[in-house]
Amino acid sequence: MSGLDWHSAPLDDATVIDEGYRSTQNVRRYFKSRMGDDFSMNRPFMAWMKDNPGQTLGTACDVWRTIKSAAK
Numbered sequence: 001m002s003g004l005d006w007h008s009a010p011l012d013d014a015t016v017i018d019e020g021y022r023s024t025q026n027v028r029r030y031f032k033s034r035m036g037d038d039f040s041m042n043r044p045f046m047a048w049m050k051d052n053p054g055q056t057l058g059t060a061c062d063v064w065r066t067i068k069s070a071a072k
Helices: 027-037 043-051 057-071
Strands: none
Touching: 027 057, 043 057
16 A cells, blocks of 8 residues: 555656545645646546556646547
């Protein structure tokens, strides 16, 4: 299980997504700070987050932008 408290840990682009990842308000605040108010969780992105432990939140930002662009 994760040692990271996804509810309150400071998050940055280098934070590693681990097996204990949880989509919390803290995580959403981080993504909104990086991608603006346009950010929202969607199913493809949530699935990517769950399926990619070992990746970073910075990489997740790039993936979200790719998913968002593909949906247009």
